[in-house]
Amino acid sequence: MASNETSQMLKGVLQGCLLILLDQSPSYGYAITQRLDDFGFTDVPKGTIYPLLMTMEKKGLLKSEFRESADGPKRKYYSPTTAGQTAKHKFLTEWQQLETNVTSIVNLEEHDHE
Amino acid sequence: MNEAELMQENQNRSQLLNKQNAEFYGNIVVYLRMRGKLKNNVQMETDLLDLLNDLLDAQANGQSAADYFGTAPAGVAKEMLQALPNDWHKIRRVALTGAGFYALLLCLPSLIIPSEPVDIGKLLIGLVGIGIFILALSWGLSRIVFAKHQWLAAGIIIVLCGGAGALIPMSFVSLNTPLKLTLSNPVAFIVIGACLLAAAFQFYVDRQKFRFLPIAVTFLFVEVILGILGILVRVPMTATWLNQDNHVLYFLIGDVMLIWLIPSAWMIWNLIQGIKANRNRQN
Incomplete structure (x- = not known):
């Protein structure tokens, strides 16, 4: 299980990750959680995805429609709206900046140990 | 699908959950339905059905609802409730038509004695009482599902709501206002x-x-x-x-x-x- 600190960090980036995944291919709850697992998010309690998807839909970042799924009943497929795509680009820019900054600081720590 | 069809579908498909998962999912359903009185019902039932289908998928893959959903369903259910949009159209409709209907229906008992005038003030007070009672009962039921000691919580709610339920009609009968109509x-x-x-x-x-x-x-x-x-x-x-x-x-x-x-x-x-x-x- 992810530690509390990891969970807090994840909460901030999960929305951006979902926007990227759903922009690649629209998907529904369970399939989204399985894709997150494929990318190593196995420790994220999947219950947290549902309110996040609903909040993103309420904010107008995602839209949803019921479609037939491959194996079973109709499912609620989510995909980003135009506002969602803008939010995705903003997330990517901010993430790259954050990654550069954090890597610089982490490198500093590593140099000190050497 | 409309709300009733979604609820029926939900009822049918939830039969496929095993006992443990049904209890887990049932708590979320009761919480959302009881607390979501002012929310968009169709969207709430759609999201519940969607969650149920996912829990069934997880069950088919050997995961329990708690393994899949997490061990803190109360917090997640609360977040889901907050994420549901308020349905202002429904709130207005329920407030206006509900008040109108119940005012007419409360009227009937006062019409069985022809010589007695209809107490309009009493009807209005009764309406407010019913509204408060319904909201309090829904809130109370939603508190039971994630309570640590469910039986204790249920007992307290039953005593409080039962008391209020008995008190409202009793005070309604003995109430007398000057706003009367023959x-x-x-x-x-x-x-x-x-x-x-x-x-x-x-x-x-x-x-x-x-x-x-x-x-x-x-x-x-x-x-x-x-x-x-x-x-x-x-x-x-x-x-x-x-x-x-x-x-x-x-x-x-x-x-x-x-x-x-x-x-x-x-x-x-x-x-x-x-x-x-x-x-x-x-x-």
């Missing part, structure tokens, strides 16, 4: 007719919410009996008979027995079937 017989017939139409419409709406059907039937029975009595006491021939030898009382007692017996037996039957179905679920 109705002539023709006007009383029109009001009774309007009340019966309102009761029939209310039943038509509630019957789709299959879980509350016995309550809807009880409500309809009460209104129809009071309406019939309101008419009979104003027709000279039947009024004479009803006023002899406590006939009104026998009429009411006989009907109350019917009202009490049929829906009660129906609800107990539903309860037994529910317990049986739950017992037959796989662990």
Whole structure:
């Protein structure tokens, strides 16, 4: 299980990750959680995805429609709206900046140990 | 799908959950339905059905609902509730039509004594009382599902709501306001007719919410009996008979027995079937 600190960090980036995944291919709850697992998010309690998807839909970042799924009943497929795509680009820019900054600081720590 | 169809689909598919998962999912359902009175019902039922389908997928892959969803369903259910949009159109509709309907329906008991004027002030106070009671009861039921000691919480809620439920009609009967209106017989017939139409419409709406059907039937029975009595006491021939030898009382007692017996037996039957179905679920 992810530690509390990891969970807090994840909460901030999960929305951006979902926007990227759903922009690649629209998907529904369970399939989204399985894709997150494929990318190593196995420790994220999947219950947290549902309110996040609903909040993103309420904010107008995602839209949803019921479609037939491959194996079973109709499912609620989510995909980003135009506002969602803008939010995705903003997330990517901010993430790259954050990654550069954090890597610089982490490198500093590593140099000190050497 | 409309709300009733979504609820029916939800009911049918939730039979496929095993006992442990059904309990887990049932708590989330009760919490959202009880707390989501001002939310968009179709969206709430859609999201619940979507979650149910995912839990069924997880179950098929050997995961329990707690493994999949996480061990803090209360917090997630709260977040889901916050994420659901408020339905202002529904709130306005419920407030206006609900108040209108219940005002008409509360009117019927006061029309069974032709010589007594209708106490409008009392009806308005009754309406506020019913509104507060419904909201308090829904809030109380939603508190039980994630309580640490469910039986204790249920006991407290039953005592509080039962007390309030008994107190409201008792204080309603003894209430007296100066805002009174005397109705002539023709006007009383029109009001009774309007009340019966309102009761029939209310039943038509509630019957789709299959879980509350016995309550809807009880409500309809009460209104129809009071309406019939309101008419009979104003027709000279039947009024004479009803006023002899406590006939009104026998009429009411006989009907109350019917009202009490049929829906009660129906609800107990539903309860037994529910317990049986739950017992037959796989662990």
